Amino acid sequence: MGRFQFRVLKLVSEIPSGKVTTYKELARAMGNPRACRAVAGALAKNPDPVKIPCHRVVRSDGQIGGYKLGISRKAKLLTEEGVTVRNKKVDLERYMYRF
């Protein structure tokens, strides 16, 4: 795994349960606001979904976004953590976590 991916995963592991962040915000925190696509790629290769909660990363428009094991699973995990998911969207105003 590259250094970039390592740093992304480290940041993601800081997101508290009940909160979410976006690919865009992560890219910004990484120092390159345009690297959101690369961030998504890094999460897609998450080696440990238990320690690294990549399900807490959603799209900047609130859409739930993708997930290795299916978006329904992602929605379920978020719901269990107290994040309301309606129509495959979350309220960023309410749950957004910033670095």
Added chain:
DNA sequence: GCCATGGCTAGTA
């Protein structure tokens, strides 16, 4: 080096 590959996004139409 070059190219394809995505869990994306901003900005047109």
Added chain:
DNA sequence: GCCATGGCTAGTA
């Protein structure tokens, strides 16, 4: 469009 990877091909040494 943009970006970090991985896989593969030249083209040198």
